[in-house]
Amino acid sequence: MKKFIISVLGKDRPGIIAAVTRVFFEQEFNIEDVSQTILQAEFSGIFIVTGPDHCDPQGVCRALQTATDGFDMHFHVRLMDPNGSRWTTCACEHFIITTRGPDRKGLVAQITAILAAHNVNVTQLQAVFRGGDEPGRNIMIYEVDIPADIDQSQLNEVLKAKGRELNLEVNIQHKNIFEAINRI
Amino acid sequence: MLSNSEIVSVLEMLRNEHLDLRTVTLGLSLLDCASDDIKRFNDKIYDRITRKAEKLVMLCDLIGEKYGIPVVNKRVSVSPIAVAAAPFSSDQMVLVAQTLDRAARAVNVDFIGGFSALVEKGIAVGDQALIDALPQALAGTDRVCASINVATTRAGINMDAILLLARQIKAAAALSADRDGIACAKLCVFANIPQDIPFMAGAYLGVGVADAVINVGVSGPGVVKKAIDRAVETNPDLDLQQISELIKRTAYKVTRVGELIGREVADRLGVHFGVVDLSLAPTPNVGDSVGEIFQSLGLHSIGVPGSTAALALLNDAVKKGGAFASTNVGGLSGAFIPVSEDLNISEAVRNGYLSIEKLEAMTCVCSVGLDMVPIPGDTSDETLAAIMADEMAIGVINKKTTATRLIPVPGKKAGEHAYFGGLLGESIILAVNNAQGENRFVRRGGLIPSPIHSLTN
Numbered sequence: 001m002k003k004f005i006i007s008v009l010g011k012d013r014p015g016i017i018a019a020v021t022r023v024f025f026e027q028e029f030n031i032e033d034v035s036q037t038i039l040q041a042e043f044s045g046i047f048i049v050t051g052p053d054h055c056d057p058q059g060v061c062r063a064l065q066t067a068t069d070g071f072d073m074h075f076h077v078r079l080m081d082p083n084g085s086r087w088t089t090c091a092c093e094h095f096i097i098t099t100r101g102p103d104r105k106g107l108v109a110q111i112t113a114i115l116a117a118h119n120v121n122v123t124q125l126q127a128v129f130r131g132g133d134e135p136g137r138n139i140m141i142y143e144v145d146i147p148a149d150i151d152q153s154q155l156n157e158v159l160k161a162k163g164r165e166l167n168l169e170v171n172i173q174h175k176n177i178f179e180a181i182n183r184i
Numbered sequence: 185m186l187s188n189s190e191i192v193s194v195l196e197m198l199r200n201e202h203l204d205l206r207t208v209t210l211g212l213s214l215l216d217c218a219s220d221d222i223k224r225f226n227d228k229i230y231d232r233i234t235r236k237a238e239k240l241v242m243l244c245d246l247i248g249e250k251y252g253i254p255v256v257n258k259r260v261s262v263s264p265i266a267v268a269a270a271p272f273s274s275d276q277m278v279l280v281a282q283t284l285d286r287a288a289r290a291v292n293v294d295f296i297g298g299f300s301a302l303v304e305k306g307i308a309v310g311d312q313a314l315i316d317a318l319p320q321a322l323a324g325t326d327r328v329c330a331s332i333n334v335a336t337t338r339a340g341i342n343m344d345a346i347l348l349l350a351r352q353i354k355a356a357a358a359l360s361a362d363r364d365g366i367a368c369a370k371l372c373v374f375a376n377i378p379q380d381i382p383f384m385a386g387a388y389l390g391v392g393v394a395d396a397v398i399n400v401g402v403s404g405p406g407v408v409k410k411a412i413d414r415a416v417e418t419n420p421d422l423d424l425q426q427i428s429e430l431i432k433r434t435a436y437k438v439t440r441v442g443e444l445i446g447r448e449v450a451d452r453l454g455v456h457f458g459v460v461d462l463s464l465a466p467t468p469n470v471g472d473s474v475g476e477i478f479q480s481l482g483l484h485s486i487g488v489p490g491s492t493a494a495l496a497l498l499n500d501a502v503k504k505g506g507a508f509a510s511t512n513v514g515g516l517s518g519a520f521i522p523v524s525e526d527l528n529i530s531e532a533v534r535n536g537y538l539s540i541e542k543l544e545a546m547t548c549v550c551s552v553g554l555d556m557v558p559i560p561g562d563t564s565d566e567t568l569a570a571i572m573a574d575e576m577a578i579g580v581i582n583k584k585t586t587a588t589r590l591i592p593v594p595g596k597k598a599g600e601h602a603y604f605g606g607l608l609g610e611s612i613i614l615a616v617n618n619a620q621g622e623n624r625f626v627r628r629g630g631l632i633p634s635p636i637h638s639l640t641n
Contacts, residue, residue: 096186124185126188171195173194174252175186177441
């Protein structure tokens with residue numbers, strides 16, 4: 001069995017998932033994992049599938065293009081190492097970092113540069129633009145894994161200092177507080 | 185994966201609605217420090233408190249930072265000193281209070297509670313010494329809080345103790361006259377005192393609990409108010425049942441914060457986790473007020489007709505939501521209506537909407553009682569005792585906790601301004617009916633017997 005990771009991009013419309021998964025079915029693929037979202041009007045999906053050994057990425061890509069002819073879709077198919085392991089450093093704690101403030105270029109780049117320098121992995125990144133006439137209500141949400149062995153106070157201080165420089169309010173909170181408050 | 189709205193709603197509560205953890209209180213037993221040598225006793229209790237509470241403030245700050253939720257107050261409560269220090273004279277009791285004050289400073293907690301006695305059925309030697317020491321102990325220290333339980337549903341009301349305390353309250357006010365009688369703000373007189381209150385001034389560690397325990401007091405009046413405001417803005421025709429449901433859900437969220445942080449502090453300190461006290465505790469800040477909730481519910485001001493019903497609804501909904509959110513609920517658990525500590529409530533007094541009689545009526549349906557109520561300095565001992573007796577009767581007959589924290593402000597009359605500062609706030613002095621008149625009923629003394637429904641065995 002081979003394992004593939006397949007990304008699907010294109011303008012959203014009814015029938016994309018039906019066409020893509022029909023190809024998987026016909027090629028005897030099994031979907032192991034999927035994440036799909038719509039950003040503004042664009043469809044984006046990532047599938048991890050396993051399939052017969054005779055399949056190759058180019059062939060899968062061609063079959064997907066043919067099945068979605070006229071949809072103007074873009075596909076990228078890559079073979080995965082079936083025994084590939086996750087990125088990991090050591091024990092991590094899950095935190096939510098939020099930034100609130102006026103939108104401008106380079107905000108995410110500057111925040112994530114600090115995270116990268118501290119070996120903090122971003123597992124989820126979302127933008128909540130509720131600003132309208134109030135740019136101060138633009139919020140970026142970073143779900144991150146912070147290694148347990150780093151000096152978190154120092155990380156917090158660096159992030160907050162960068163926030164002040166960028167006119168952003170930065171909050172760093174353990175994920176459990178959100179789950180405790182919102183979920184039964 | 186958390187949703188956007190889950191994350192943003194928590195941020196809003198923190199940013200705009202004053203969500204915080206009002207107090208984490210470490211209860212410490214001092215009973216095994218007993219000695220008949222005052223120096224030895226003081227050394228032992230100082231050592232016990234400073235050793236056990238050494239890391240309390242640091243850990244609360246650390247864990248508060250981890251969750252992004254400030255732990256506003258870190259406090260210590262101890263075994264009732266009248267029991268732990270029973271052999272000592274009143275002068276020596278003052279020395280004990282000073283030792284507690286020093287220990288509180290050493291571990292950097294703003295208040296230490298437990299300068300307390302339980303006298304509902306009679307006054308023992310240690311109780312008498314502690315009560316005699318109250319004025320000096322309270323006026324001569326900054327951080328020591330006292331509580332005296334004078335009544336229970338099972339025992340009745342000790343009227344002798346109440347009259348004695350009225351005199352001591354007046355004496356404590358006189359000793360702190362330059363600060364509007366602030367010493368009295370550190371003394372609560374109780375009926376049915378719980379053993380696990382985390383809030384001051386009533387906190388003490390009961391005799392039936394473990395050596396060390398963390399009790400937590402949540403807050404959140406601002407969160408409840410904003411939740412009601414948002415819901416009413418979306419649907420102006422919300423009925424009271426729907427609002428009650430909304431308050432329950434909000435109280436659930438607020439309580440979860442206390443449960444999560446309290447348990448972690450207890451784990452890190454290696455002590456038991458006690459209770460979450462589900463009280464809506466205000467501060468003298470706009471947006472952090474229990475009084476403002478009454479306006480959100482549709483009343484012109486706290487104190488106008490409808491206030492008791494509104495408070496009943498609020499108190500009940502907070503308990504229901506909070507009880508579901510916590511494994512151990514205790515303490516006072518209800519809405520506080522401390523007059524000087526709540527900007528909106530003190531405004532209601534200033535505007536003439538709230539009298540001491542209406543406050544008393546409202547305490548029938550909420551926790552605590554006549555809390556942080558400044559009254560004229562020339563209120564007689566007997567009238568002061570009578571006000572306390574009325575409040576105790578409400579607690580005893582209704583099988584609930586009630587208390588008074590009355591401040592006869594020296595040299596000032598009804599309508600004048602009393603200022604205590606900080607969390608204790610400020611207020612117009614409330615008028616008292618028959619303030620200087622005699623009261624033969626109170627003077628008779630003795631015990632008002634326990635009610636018939638105390639015979640439950």
